[in-house]
Amino acid sequence: MTIKQVITEGDKPVKVWTEKHPQLLKAFGRFSNWINQIGTLGGGNHFIEVCLDESGRVWVMLHSGSRGIGNAIGHDFIDHNYVEREHHFGSNVWVTRKGAIRAREGDLGIIPGSMGARSYIVRGKGNPESFSSCAHGAGRWMSRTAAEKQFTPADLAAQTQGVICRKDKGVLDEIPGAYKDIDQVMANQADLVEVVHTLNQFVCVKG
Ligand SMILES: Nc1nc2c(ncn2[C@@H]2O[C@H](COP(=O)(O)O)[C@@H](O)[C@H]2O)c(=O)[nH]1
Numbered sequence: 001m002t003i004k005q006v007i008t009e010g011d012k013p014v015k016v017w018t019e020k021h022p023q024l025l026k027a028f029g030r031f032s033n034w035i036n037q038i039g040t041l042g043g044g045n046h047f048i049e050v051c052l053d054e055s056g057r058v059w060v061m062l063h064s065g066s067r068g069i070g071n072a073i074g075h076d077f078i079d080h081n082y083v084e085r086e087h088h089f090g091s092n093v094w095v096t097r098k099g100a101i102r103a104r105e106g107d108l109g110i111i112p113g114s115m116g117a118r119s120y121i122v123r124g125k126g127n128p129e130s131f132s133s134c135a136h137g138a139g140r141w142m143s144r145t146a147a148e149k150q151f152t153p154a155d156l157a158a159q160t161q162g163v164i165c166r167k168d169k170g171v172l173d174e175i176p177g178a179y180k181d182i183d184q185v186m187a188n189q190a191d192l193v194e195v196v197h198t199l200n201q202f203v204c205v206k207g
């Protein structure tokens with residue numbers, strides 16, 4: 001289905017899918033605004049950022065994912081958690097990394113912080129104790145609901161000072177204070193990766 005079809009033909013293109021795969025009807029019913037989601041970044045913590053590194057070079061960093069419709073299709077048709085055959089501790093084993101990325105010696109990776117904290121480009125050290133893996137982001141330490149209860153848009157504005165981004169209550173659940181301290185996370189995994197570049201965002205667009 002093309003974006004043009006979605007815009008010009010309304011529900012018609014999706015009927016092609018649902019006639020063939022009627023089980024999707026249930027999921028589409030739950031996500032009534034699916035049409036607005038096509039071609040977007042994805043909601044929640046997905047983002048595009050424009051950043052500067054330590055030498056003033058400009059980086060564009062993108063984190064995209066599925067929303068309702070993509071999630072429904074992915075759930076029904078795609079196993080999106082990758083799993084790979086790898087050799088660890090003398091055996092061939094299946095490895096899946098959830099909340100983690102591969103960090104074999106020399107592997108480059110991206111470790112984002114939050115909409116108000118820096119992010120890192122890293123190089124893996126191939127530490128066998130972690131199955132050559134590292135964390136793939138700061139990660140939340142507070143649930144979305146708790147963050148919405150605890151913080152105000154004024155807190156969000158204070159915590160994203162200097163970053164051009166949304167500061168309204170619609171993105172309060174993404175407030176930097178709801179995420180772990182990225183520098184602590186990096187210190188904790190200093191034996192897994194080395195920092196190649198440090199990125200500071202000045203624009204953050206949430207999906
Ligand atoms: N630089 C930014 N990092 C962000 C932002 N929102 C969330 N995050 C971090 O990204 C990871 C992504 O994790 P995933 O589990 O969804 O793949 C998350 O853990 C945060 O640390 C942001 O706006 N900018």
Ligand SMILES: [Mn+2]
Nearest residue numbers: 045063064065
């Ligand atoms: Mn993600």
